[in-house]
Amino acid sequence: METRYTHSPEDIRHYSTEQLRKEFLVESIFVPGEVRLTYTHNDRMIFGGVTPTDKPLTIELSTELGVTYFLERRELGVINIGGPGSIVIEGTEEPMKKQDGYYIGKETKDLQFKSEDPSNPAKFYTVSVPAHHKYPNVKISIDKIEPMVTGDSATLNHRSIYQYIHPNVCQSCQLQMGYTILTPGSAWNTMPCHTHERRMETYLYFDMKEDTRVFHFMGKPDETKHLVIANEQAAISPSWSIHTGVGSSDYTFIWAMCGENITYNDMDMVPMKELK
Numbered sequence: 001m002e003t004r005y006t007h008s009p010e011d012i013r014h015y016s017t018e019q020l021r022k023e024f025l026v027e028s029i030f031v032p033g034e035v036r037l038t039y040t041h042n043d044r045m046i047f048g049g050v051t052p053t054d055k056p057l058t059i060e061l062s063t064e065l066g067v068t069y070f071l072e073r074r075e076l077g078v079i080n081i082g083g084p085g086s087i088v089i090e091g092t093e094e095p096m097k098k099q100d101g102y103y104i105g106k107e108t109k110d111l112q113f114k115s116e117d118p119s120n121p122a123k124f125y126t127v128s129v130p131a132h133h134k135y136p137n138v139k140i141s142i143d144k145i146e147p148m149v150t151g152d153s154a155t156l157n158h159r160s161i162y163q164y165i166h167p168n169v170c171q172s173c174q175l176q177m178g179y180t181i182l183t184p185g186s187a188w189n190t191m192p193c194h195t196h197e198r199r200m201e202t203y204l205y206f207d208m209k210e211d212t213r214v215f216h217f218m219g220k221p222d223e224t225k226h227l228v229i230a231n232e233q234a235a236i237s238p239s240w241s242i243h244t245g246v247g248s249s250d251y252t253f254i255w256a257m258c259g260e261n262i263t264y265n266d267m268d269m270v271p272m273k274e275l276k
């Protein structure tokens with residue numbers, strides 16, 4: 001597991017492109033046969049990919065977290081963005097096709113991730129945050145979620161926001177997680193943009209062609225910088241940072257947040273005239 005420490009906006013003022021990418025971009029997430037996780041000290045979120053091939057994978061974290069097993073004091077969100085697979089939770093196997101999600105509560109001990117076909121592996125995007133209470137494990141399928149449809153094709157930001165881990169769907173301590181699909185022809189996500197001083201967030205961009213790039217904007221609203229992001233890479237967004245992007249072609253992304261509350265709309269919207 002790779003560790004990323006926290007920054008103040010002043011720290012990044014004079015960062016080179018390379019430094020900014022090293023601190024805020026995660027380039028390698030889905031590696032066949034591996035668990036690849038990043039621990040950000042922003043609200044202690046652990047996120048990354050579990051990509052099983054010919055044998056099941058488990059997330060083994062104990063001494064790193066000072067506990068006896070991974071979810072002793074944490075909750076976990078999972079969304080499969082790859083081929084068909086399954087999750088075995090305390091002996092019960094649940095099929096997980098692309099777009100299927102799972103909320104897995106604190107104190108769940110045995111967890112295995114499997115792929116049906118090693119040549120088309122499942123890609124489990126996993127996000128875990130500290131938890132104080134054990135809530136039930138819930139399987140989440142995209143067709144049961146009523147999306148928030150927002151934006152407009154005239155402003156190139158028409159999109160559907162599927163809130164997977166949200167009070168409408170399941171309980172959680174502080175994790176919120178969802179999947180945003182842009183309408184073909186739209187290119188901007190999260191525009192107009194926002195910050196949320198009370199929560200951090202990560203964005204995983206995927207379903208992109210080899211040559212597609214997303215220009216992901218970050219930083220204080222009046223001092224923005226960008227990361228150029230390829231398929232299946234993720235950005236860390238501290239609470240003080242905007243997070244918005246524009247793609248050179250179609251893309252999808254998964255967002256995940258944690259912090260003081262689980263109120264999705266608790267955002268500080270940034271007026272366009274304040275962006276610099």
Ligand SMILES: O=C(O)C(=O)C[C@H](O)C(=O)CO
Pocket residue numbers: 159161178180189190191196201243255257264267
């Ligand atoms: O397209 C969007 O807008 C989003 O998906 C926004 C994220 O959900 C977000 O940033 C929530 O704080």
Ligand SMILES: [Zn+2]
Pocket residue numbers: 194195196201243
């Ligand atoms: Zn946000």
